[in-house]
Amino acid sequence: MPTMAKKVMGHEVLAVIFQIRSNALSALLWRRAKPPQTGAWALPGGALGIHEDLDDSIRRQLAQKVDVRELAHTEQLETRGTPDRYPGQRVLATAYLGLIPAHLDPRAPADTAWHPADELPRTAFDHGDLVASARRRLRSKLSYTNLGFALVPPTFTLSELRDYYQAALGYGISATNLQRVLIRRGQIEPTGEAAPSGRHGGRPAAVFRFRTRQLEVTDAFAVLRPPGAASG
Amino acid sequence: MPTMAKKVMGHEVLAVIFQIRSNALSALLWRRAKPPQTGAWALPGGALGIHEDLDDSIRRQLAQKVDVRELAHTEQLETRGTPDRYPGQRVLATAYLGLIPAHLDPRAPADTAWHPADELPRTAFDHGDLVASARRRLRSKLSYTNLGFALVPPTFTLSELRDYYQAALGYGISATNLQRVLIRRGQIEPTGEAAPSGRHGGRPAAVFRFRTRQLEVTDAFAVLRPPGAASG
DNA sequence: TCAAAAGTGTTTCGAATACACCCATGT
């Protein structure tokens, strides 16, 4: 199998699955037990079926690693086709970004593990690069869409929401300002309930939810808006 | 060839080539002379070589239609893999966006023509959809990067620049404000020269150029900026 | 009564837009 002539072009689908675990944006990887790249950690995925749509394929492949119903969002990232990205064979890879809300705990096979995105172990092929690419995509989409819905539980307090955003963005933000931005854009709304106080007391927090769990662009025109399309 | 069983998976690269011509964002298409879809207009591109990188392939394919040196920018858009997107065969397509500055006049083969992006003729397969996708990408990138450099001549007046932006964005903007936005972001600078007055007189316009012709993100954080990363 | 956590009110800031007015040229 290895070092054979590259006469056939294969196509695989890969997924960068992110979930916020212990306040860290983490990616689901599996450890390769066989060559090539034994011991390196790889993205879940596999060969595209001959009659299979790309989007269907990634869902099918992931069903072996996580429950597909746990994925709150998937989108195509990019396709890599460098001839030497995979040794011995020509394999194109179309990568996806997938997000799992923080309250779920997907049962993962024994060979898989979650790794914080900023301290990855040794990764196989170009998979480390794909994780970085997915992270950039997630970060920027959090700024102009309601994609946060895919990272958080159905309901949450604002401090919890801040923690999730901090983990995904990689820097500190204020709960106060986060609230006003997301309220103004119509992304979140209070449920009317209140969460119990913490162990040391403190005012009970109001509970919020995302108004929709479908992707929406809430801040389309950063600048160069069409006349009359004021962003408020 | 047609209606054969889909036993082989092919992979092609396609390009949505945009150029602003006569104040209209236009796409380069070629007219299919043979089935399937005879008479429909298609994107330039072709089969990916067995040992060929995706980026290299799109450049090679385009060399047959336009001089590659005329492309000021190319980037990957997305990959389509719906099994029925191409009749009779399984063909995946990776689409690219390519931009040609307005001052060039690429010699195009007899079967190709430029079509305004908002009044396309009958298009083949999913190519019309890819043009729309490319247009969305161009529009949004004009808002937060210096991608305008790839659409305009080396030097230009501000009214000319406004006309180019209007064509690409599809709505009217003011030259006054465009100038300040691009100056503030460090995208353009005056050359020091002045353009001759128009046919009816008028003050001579200052000549500008883009400071760099490499893609740069000039407005990374729409909101949720890291502390201290004030955008001015 | 005090500390902790949450939330509101208010100010400041800056980018983007809108608009009035001045400048330079050809006829």
Place this chain on the structure above:
DNA sequence: ACATGGGTGTATTCGAAACACTTTTGA
């Protein structure tokens, strides 16, 4: 002169960020 197109000065708007202060709980 004056029309024409170009450019600058300035006011306004509005979202985001910063910060002070109030509210509500547990100990």
